[in-house]
Amino acid sequence: MEQVDVVVVGGRLAGCAVAAPLARAGKRVVVIDRMAFPSDQLSTHLLQPSGTSELAKMGALPRILALSPSQVRWTTLTVDGVTCRERLRPAPDGIDFGVCIPRDQQDVCLVEAAREQGADVRERCTFEDLTWRAGRVSGLRYRDASGERHEIGAALVVGADGRRSSVAAAVGAWAPYRLSQNGRGLVFRYVDDPRAGAAEAETNYQWREGDSFALAFPSSPVGRLLVLFQGHRDETSEARKDPEGYWERKLTQHPGLRERLRGVDPASYTKLRSAGEVPAFFRASSGPGWALAGDAGHFKDPVTGQGMRDAMWAGRELAEHVLPALDRGPAAVDAATRRWEHHRDRHCLSAYHFANMDTTVEAQPPALLELVRESARGHEQPDLTDLFGRARDMQEIAPIPRLVRSAVAAFARGERPRGQTVVTSVKVLRTQLEIRRERHADRFRSTRAVYDSDHAGASWPSPPAVRPRVLAVPEGAVPGAPVLQEVPA
């Protein structure tokens, strides 16, 4: 039987981000993916500078830049007529632009970069089940394109196989311990941009009118524009039934976007693509001999476009946590993956709550509108780009005194009925206080729902057909933690 240090299921963002640094450090790493690359994936694929920076750390940026992608350098947010424009803040390594490259072209660059650094990436190979030794995952079995079965032994098996993770199902972590329903859906298409080469073509535009969001940002190759609507998730069925009627209705709702699209030739419109039911979740993401990276372990509503960056960040961090442990035996590896999971959750918690807040289909709270107004006047820091670029989180950008001042300013301005301003401001403050309390408590796999952020009602699909090994969860176990027991193969 083949024996390696780490075997990874899934060869996109998270998978390549785990594999590349481990292989670079001389570890034997095998990545299997059931797809053959280039391969597409449903995603609007915008990366902020922090995401471009992860591509650089993975060693994939030279290949990405060789595609001559459009670069995103500005962000412009308009909320109910108030506009704020900011230059994207550079990541700590100096990278000051985002990229937006269709997934088929982007992901193959990651695979090639991982291979170049020594990872053995095997395409058209489908994970089948895990192997176990003394209650610990000891490797996996997979089937190749010709139908032949193979077995690999490894010190660690990483599931980087996306939201419908078969590895999660096989270790008994399929059901998330924390799940939040999304309110918004995504409907998008590409168009040819007549303003290619102008500053607008380096800008990520976002309009928030009433309870609807619309975005337009440069995609690749240069001269392509990605246009995205984020309305109520039920709008996706409207867009599927009557695509052009839906498109017209949304342009009427967002006149700024209609203006941005002036001169676009409708002959360049691609088909509308959409996604509706994509709940946010945390799964138990580490256990004896296994870990779940990227979407397999944690997913945020795509409304804030953080998924790809976080998948790469989590993969790289997992590699950095386990690298020193791989030579020190199974207990050291398992302690490292558990530490990594806690670290990931601390890092992602604020963004998870921010996405939950943004997915609520309501008009923007007046206090937040005041914050945008303040940023538009030139706040000392680029608040919006820091928030979307993960340089600072919501709690750092808007500490409670600043939120209270904004609420008071909104009340004094009296644009909305004052009673409504008081009610929504109190709601925002309560949510923000609960998030701060949760962060302070720093519990591992916390299941406590935060008011007005964790939304009940999400449905969860049945697991893919794999043989789970979970037999029981005893009283007093950490919520969500699967309890494993060896079962003969």
Ligand SMILES: Cc1cc2nc3c(=O)[nH]c(=O)nc-3n(C[C@H](O)[C@H](O)[C@H](O)COP(=O)(O)OP(=O)(O)OC[C@H]3O[C@@H](n4cnc5c(N)ncnc54)[C@H](O)[C@@H]3O)c2cc1C
């Ligand atoms: C509609 C939509 C829009 C989005 N827009 C954005 C955006 O603008 N910006 C952003 O940053 N994020 C966005 N995201 C999120 C982003 O797409 C994900 O976070 C990202 O793809 C996660 O990467 P990953 O590597 O964890 O998983 P994935 O990209 O899901 O890759 C998983 C891989 O595992 C493989 N696999 C699965 N099962 C098996 C198996 N049994 N055997 C072998 N291989 C297997 C698959 O073939 C696949 O290649 C969006 C998501 C959605 C749904």
